Amino acid sequence: DAMVIQNPRYQVTQFGKPVTLSCSQTLNHNVMYWYQQKSSQAPKLLFHYYDKDFNNEADTPDNFQSRRPNTSFCFLDIRSPGLGDAAMYLCATSTSSGGAHEQYFGPGTRLTVT
Amino acid sequence: AQSVSQHNHHVILSEAASLELGCNYSYGGTVNLFWYVQYPGQHLQLLLKYFSGDPLVKGIKGFEAEFIKSKFSFNLRKPSVQWSDTAEYFCAVIVYNFNKFYFGSGTKLNVKP
Numbered sequence: 001d002a003m004v005i006q007n008p009r010y011q012v013t014q015f016g017k018p019v020t021l022s023c024s025q026t027l028n029h030n031v032m033y034w035y036q037q038k039s040s041q042a043p044k045l046l047f048h049y050y051d052k053d054f055n056n057e058a059d060t061p062d063n064f065q066s067r068r069p070n071t072s073f074c075f076l077d078i079r080s081p082g083l084g085d086a087a088m089y090l091c092a093t094s095t096s097s098g099g100a101h102e103q104y105f106g107p108g109t110r111l112t113v114t
Numbered sequence: 115a116q117s118v119s120q121h122n123h124h125v126i127l128s129e130a131a132s133l134e135l136g137c138n139y140s141y142g143g144t145v146n147l148f149w150y151v152q153y154p155g156q157h158l159q160l161l162l163k164y165f166s167g168d169p170l171v172k173g174i175k176g177f178e179a180e181f182i183k184s185k186f187s188f189n190l191r192k193p194s195v196q197w198s199d200t201a202e203y204f205c206a207v208i209v210y211n212f213n214k215f216y217f218g219s220g221t222k223l224n225v226k227p
Contacts, residue, residue, distance in 0.1 A: 004157075033215075042118075042204065042217035043158075090158070102148060103215060105158040 003027070004106035006091050012112045013081050021076040021109045023091030032074040033103065034066060035090040043090055049074060050096065078111075086113045118207050120218035127195050128226050135190040135221050137205030147188040148206040148215075149179055158204065164188065175199070197227045 004025045013019040023032065030051050035043035047056045049068045063085070065077045078085055088110050092103040119138045127133060139145065149161040162173025169181040179190045188205060205218040 040123075040220070040222075042219045043215075045214060048214070092158075102160050102163055104160075105150075107157040 004091055004093055004104050006089075006106035006109050008109060009107060010110050010112070012114060013078075014114055015083065016080045019078050019081055019111065021078075021089050021091075021111070023074045023076070023106055024072050025091075025093045025104075025106075026072070027093055027095075027104060028071065029093035029095045029104070030071065031094045031096050032068060033090075033092040033094075034064075034074070034076050035092065036085075037088040037090055037108070046076070081111070081113045083113050086111055118205055118216045118218040120203075120205055120221050122221045123219070124222045124224070126224045126226065129197055130194045131225075133190070133192040133195045133199070133223070135203055135205075135223070137188045137190065137218055139186050139188070139205075139207045139216070141186075141207065141209060143209060146208045147179075147181060148208070149173065149177070149188075149190050150204045150206060151201045152204065152220075153201045161190070161203070195223070195225050197225045199223060200225045 007022050033048040034046045036046055037043040045057050046060045046064055047066050063079050067075045076089060088108045090108045091106040094101045094103045117140045121136050147164040150158045151161045152158050161177050162171050162179055164171045164181045172178045177192050179188055181188050200223060202220045202222050204220045207216045
């Protein structure tokens with residue numbers, strides 16, 4: 001089945017130690033998103049790629065960066081994680097032709113910062 | 115800025131009770147509307163969506179939602195809930211021709227058997 005895959009599902013990192021979360025998709029969608037979701041809160045969009053074009057949200061901390069080496073893969077890099085960065089990180093994809101389309105979500109990576 | 119409000123943060127119902135979850139958004143232009151569900155330990159899944167046409171849309175598992183443009187609302191309904199509907203429900207809005215979703219803060223539904 002076509003899907004959005006996130007690895008790992010659970011990630012523990014130390015305060016200040018860089019960490020990378022990965023997302024891959026078999027849907028061949030041209031748009032990929034990264035969201036941060038904290039407990040009992042709405043998913044918060046960090047950035048998205050429209051094909052190779054990177055779109056950063058204005059309030060996304062500089063500590064968060066992303067790479068998309070090809071259509072299928074997208075990475076979230078957290079350069080110096082703080083305790084406040086502990087959250088669920090969701091990857092999503094969509095196609096963008098002709099208007100707005102639903103997003104397909106991966107299972108998420110739960111990040112713990114110790 | 116656009117926003118999505120879900121006023122019910124936590125709803126507890128008994129099986130067979132009727133459900134209505136509220137969703138209001140603040141954007142005056144053309145929008146597309148979605149309800150997503152997140153079952154415990156699972157990823158967000160699409161329940162239903164409204165793009166255009168009949169404002170009453172039917173989704174999976176007996177859910178439906180009604181788009182009322184004059185009220186900027188897109189409430190989710192189900193006539194008779196089941197224990198398996200226990201989950202968190204998110205309303206989402208996308209502004210037409212843009213790629214950004216705006217999510218509500220979610221409503222946790224707990225259905226007692």
